[in-house]
Amino acid sequence: MHRISALPTDQVQAYRDGASDGYGNPPERAISNGQGNPCRHCLTYIPEGHEMLVLAHRPFPGTQPFAETGPIYLCAEPCKRYEDAAELPEALTSSPNYLIKGYGPDDRIVYGTGVIASQSQLHDAAQTIFAREDVAYIHIRSALNNCYHARIDRA
Ligand SMILES: [Zn+2]
Secondary structure (H helix, E strand, C coil): EEEECCCCHHHHHHHCCCCCCCCCCCEEEECCCCCCCCCCCCCCCCCCCCEEEEEEEECCCCCCCCCCEEEEEECCCCCCCCCCEEEHHHHHHHCCCEEEEEEECCCCCCCCCEEEEEEEHHHHHHHHHHCCCCCCEEEEEEECCEEEEEEECCC
């Protein structure tokens, strides 16, 4: 099987402490409207009125042509990291569909793996992608906005 992984706590804390984002800018601060602002650390929606960080995140170890960088939200206050598990976190239950695609050990897209999966078929689709041995991990992204949500790792 496999598990869904949120951003590591040390990385999130660094952003809270003002570390530069994927484009070298300090994270912006804004107030959550309570909808559509999922935190990539606790993988729940940031409650309305709560402060959040808005920043460009590169969910890859280094820069290279395939290291897509894009916008994410994080709770500005400390939150509990989603524990790697198989069940879908709250942040992945609001949209009917998600874009998932496999990446190789070189952090580049494994072509032919990308698919729009419905929420209920997310795990089956991930299993199909992991059947390919050249896939190291999978990204879950917004099907409409391409924003990075979380990663799926082999268990
Ligand atoms: Zn959070």
